[in-house]
Amino acid sequence: MSLLELDDVEVRYGSVRATHGISLRVEEAETVALVGSNGAGKSSTLKAIMGMAPVARGGVRLDGVPLNGLRPSQVVRRGVGYSPEGRRVFPMLSVLDNLRTGAFTLPRARFTARLEQVYAYFPRLKERPGQLAGSLSGGEQQMLAIARALMSCPRLFLLDEPSLGLAPVIVQRIGELITEIQRSEGLAVILAEQNALWAMRLAQRTAVIDLGRIQLEGPSEQLRHNEDVRRAYLGT
Amino acid sequence: MSVSLLVPILFTGVSLSAIYILVALGFTLVFGIMRVVNFAHGEFAMMGGFALLFLLDRLAWPYWLALPLAALMVGVASLLPERFVFRRLYGQELPSMIAALGLSVVLAEGGIILFEVHERSLPSAFSGLIHIGGFTFPEDRLVVVAIALAALAAFWLFVRFTRIGLALRTVAQDREIAEAQGIDTRATYRVTFFLATTLAALGGALFAQIYALSPLMGQVPLMKAFIIVIIGGLGSVPGAALGGVLLGMSESFLNTFYGASVAQFASFGAIILLLVLRPWGLLGRPEG
Ligand SMILES: Nc1ncnc2c1ncn2[C@@H]1O[C@H](COP(=O)(O)OP(=O)(O)O)[C@@H](O)[C@H]1O
Ligand SMILES: [Mg+2]
Secondary structure (H helix, E strand, O other), X not given: OOOEEEEEEEEEEOOEEEEEEEEEEEOOXXXXXXXXXXXXXXXHHHHHHHOOOOEEEEEEEEOOEEOOOOOHHHHHHXXXXXXXXXXXXXXXXXXXXXXXHOOOOXXXXXXXXXXXXXXXXXXXXXXXXXXXXXXXXXXXXHHHHHHHHHOOOOOEEEEEOOOOOOOHHHHHHHHHHHHHHXXXXXXXXXEEEOOHHHHHHHOOEEEEEEOOEEEEEEEHHHHHOOHHHHHHXXXX | OOHHHHHHHHHHHHHHHHHHHHHHHHHHHHHHHHOOOOOOHHHHHHHHHHHHHHHHXXXXXXXXXXXXXXXXXXXXXXXXXXXXXXXXXXXXXXXXXXXXXXXXXXXXXXXXXXXXXXXXXXXXXXXXXXXXXXXXXXXXXXXXXXXXXXXXXXXXXXXXXXXXXXXXXXXXXXXXXXXHOOOOHHHHHHHHHHHXXXXXXXXXXXXXXXXOXXXXXXXXXXXXXXXXXXXXXXXXXXXXXXXXXXXXXXXXXXXXXXXXXXXXXXXXHHHHHHHHHOOOOOOOOOOO
């Protein structure tokens, strides 16, 4: 049994079908890149796992237990962390309050210890706990969005477009952080990205999604060196 | 203007402002967090007045016990419509607004059936006069101001420094993401509605003490709340405070010098002007 199993998941917004039956397995402590162009259905897939998108067909299971019908806050409680596309930190709250909002499912007694662990990954956040999140730079906001989701001690971490709109040096730094966090927490990660080559370097396995379907899947190394894949899906 | 005239006007302004803010705060809170324009808000204020009358008159409870309990009773009772009406309509602004309008009529007419339509007065808890520095203040008004200010301070401390308060602030900023970070937003809605109607009931009870109590009295506080949130910006808590002070003070001044009609004319005239020039209010933000 895999940590996460998606079986034939169809996300439907009214008459718009965002995914046409996604099936995917994620094992413990594994990073999977979900790559594809804009509108391919990456965000919808992550939202289906979180219970944020209407699932018309198919099922999502965590540890073999169905997540269908749960509210997003209950999915978090089961051990899934979510860093949304566009960061969406709470702009009018301080850095520290943003981190607190990520810890509502954590027993209170564990908050301080967890905060120190998360601060250790992100020393720049530790330096400015009182600053309003809205006044942080784009890269800092992305780090805060990741840190906020980590506060709940997830086992599965869904990361939606963490490289979007950031300068190359920052993207590289975020990549290093994702790897470091993944290793030291033993996290399973799904990294949804348009920046396919970057995401594939961070992930052991890659699934290429297009038109709401997973078109091919395999070890990232293999796909990266496959000329047909590069031409058809990676735009190189 | 002489000081002897100014001080009573200011005092009236302060006491009006305090009550108005109590009522408008809940109204703006329900919109800012739940996206519901609660037309029944004034009826919860009215219910606060009747609950206080019941506890004081029938049960002969002491005022200090009766007032907070009256407000809490209304807050608890309001969880019924929250559960059975609004919860099904969350995220649908128009249907929830119409449901609120319906609830407003049901509650007001229910009040008429129970208590008849005529106005009555609450037994006065305080009737003395207090002299401070050559000025005379009616005791009951001082009490009203003190209670309203204490409730506002308690509310601010709650929202600013508690865990539930933090949840309210996140939901007001981005409900979808608050839920996806593990915050039970339905529970947050329940707390919001409870707080809002409790504050409204407290405001209504104080209002009924100064003016009069009747099943139809909810219209006045609702109107004031509307004006205040249009001034301050719908959904903005500092906006409700600013709007409440502006409305209370200007009403007090205009009433004294030009009479009630001019006061009404001016406040609604200002609203129309504001809606044309800055529809998101002084402290609100443009939509979209
Ligand atoms: N809330 C929504 N309502 C209607 N259509 C949507 C909504 N969200 C996404 N879509 C549509 O679903 C498809 C997949 O979108 P999305 O999952 O956001 O793709 P990606 O994240 O890969 O860019 C797109 O065609 C998009 O327009
Ligand atoms: Mg997307």
